[in-house]
Amino acid sequence: xxxxxxxxxxxxxxxxxxxxxxxxxEAIATRxxxxxxxxxxxxxxxxxxxxFGSLIAGLLFAWIGVDxxxxxxxxxxxxxxxxxxxxxxxFVLDDFxxxxxxxxxxxxxxxxxxxxxxxxxxxxxxxxxxRQTWTGPLNGLFVLKIPLAxxxxxxxxxxxVAGLNLVYQFFIHTEAVGRLPxxxxxxxxxxxxxxxHHGRDAHYLDANYAGAFIVWDRLFGTFTPEQDGLPLxxxxxxxxxxxxxxxxxxxxxxxxxVDLVQPGLTLGQRVGYLFAPPGWxxxxxxxxxxxxxxxAAERAKRPLAAE
Amino acid sequence: MTLPFILASNLVLIxxxxxxxxxxxxxxxxxxxxxxxARALFLAEYPAAAVVETVIAVAGDGALLRxxxxxxxxxxxxxxxxxxxxxxxxxxxxxVSQVGCGRIRxxxxxxxxxxxxxxxGDPALAALWCSRLRALRVVPAIPxxxxxxxxx
Numbered sequence: 001x002x003x004x005x006x007x008x009x010x011x012x013x014x015x016x017x018x019x020x021x022x023x024x025x026e027a028i029a030t031r032x033x034x035x036x037x038x039x040x041x042x043x044x045x046x047x048x049x050x051x052f053g054s055l056i057a058g059l060l061f062a063w064i065g066v067d068x069x070x071x072x073x074x075x076x077x078x079x080x081x082x083x084x085x086x087x088x089x090x091f092v093l094d095d096f097x098x099x100x101x102x103x104x105x106x107x108x109x110x111x112x113x114x115x116x117x118x119x120x121x122x123x124x125x126x127x128x129x130x131r132q133t134w135t136g137p138l139n140g141l142f143v144l145k146i147p148l149a150x151x152x153x154x155x156x157x158x159x160x161v162a163g164l165n166l167v168y169q170f171f172i173h174t175e176a177v178g179r180l181p182x183x184x185x186x187x188x189x190x191x192x193x194x195x196x197h198h199g200r201d202a203h204y205l206d207a208n209y210a211g212a213f214i215v216w217d218r219l220f221g222t223f224t225p226e227q228d229g230l231p232l233x234x235x236x237x238x239x240x241x242x243x244x245x246x247x248x249x250x251x252x253x254x255x256x257x258v259d260l261v262q263p264g265l266t267l268g269q270r271v272g273y274l275f276a277p278p279g280w281x282x283x284x285x286x287x288x289x290x291x292x293x294x295x296a297a298e299r300a301k302r303p304l305a306a307e
Numbered sequence: 308m309t310l311p312f313i314l315a316s317n318l319v320l321i322x323x324x325x326x327x328x329x330x331x332x333x334x335x336x337x338x339x340x341x342x343x344x345a346r347a348l349f350l351a352e353y354p355a356a357a358v359v360e361t362v363i364a365v366a367g368d369g370a371l372l373r374x375x376x377x378x379x380x381x382x383x384x385x386x387x388x389x390x391x392x393x394x395x396x397x398x399x400x401x402x403v404s405q406v407g408c409g410r411i412r413x414x415x416x417x418x419x420x421x422x423x424x425x426x427x428g429d430p431a432l433a434a435l436w437c438s439r440l441r442a443l444r445v446v447p448a449i450p451x452x453x454x455x456x457x458x459x
Binding site: 020024027028038039040041042043044045049052055056059122123235238239241243247248250251254255299 | 320325328331332333334335388418419
């Protein structure tokens, strides 16, 4: 076992040259149709600038979550340390926490307002992986990681495995890779599973929240496989009409503010506009993803009913 | 490496990748080929809508669609290689900001798509659609349990 003062590298920093090289390679390969996929200049620019802005936001605000975890570790129950076993268990548990952070990020509007940025491209390529939120460090979801620190996983280990997880997820943002061997598709999050996650078609909404292990989705009932016969379009239910990174970064927070200051709402309704699923409204005039799925399913049944 | 150097080198790499993607010919904007194509694109997003009339911008980079009932107008606008599709209702229309020489520019009450500019090529046509858009403001919106926004 290594000592508790061990310093672990930032996996994302180390992997950045690989990210750049692979984005370049994929852009060229898709241009000449060697592999499936598409790039568009302004979309790519927005994705990369969102990634850059996310780096700045991390420098400015990540200390909030970091300090909270460091503080929580003072009260840890077990001495887990930095052994290989600890590393493996930390990676799995961190991925489990990531699943719930990600699921909440889609199912509650306040958290979705940060995460929506990552889904705002109508393309799905390696540059999309870098299209990251600027407001994530401020939304408070870091609290879900605190139990791991209280349990006794050293913060440095937690930050290291979280970085590894992000690096893993970069590689699954591509159309260039079809399906991987069945046992890999069964256990790991793959490009195929993650294409489904980025799909805006009703049949693919709110599925495959996994980070590295798709088993969480299989376990908690959110797994949807990619189906060859079904259309797959990427982006948001209501796509953006801007490439401006500043607008992209905050575009969901503005309508939240507008909804919150509507006159005549009860406190519960205002809370609903903040934390209920995206698309919720106090008068039912909007549609959540559940509504959209139900409506699409009903529409799909109609021709059969007419026969 | 210092932080300013890291940030500066990131920006240089980003600029280089953007330049590469442009050089690879990936700056092409989506184009509408026909009114049927425009209608199909719009109905894919709003399948419950009934399109009465369609006008396509000269460059094929957008279209306006008159819908049955006259309480909303459909909009298609190229968003890079893809499309921005919106249902312009009285509540989402922010007013015409400029019209003339066949061009029409209007605002939407939509932070993610604040402005739309279309060149319809014909001043009379632009004026007609401008008046239809302005008429939205005097049309009382009918409260609906379910909006037309249904993604297939």
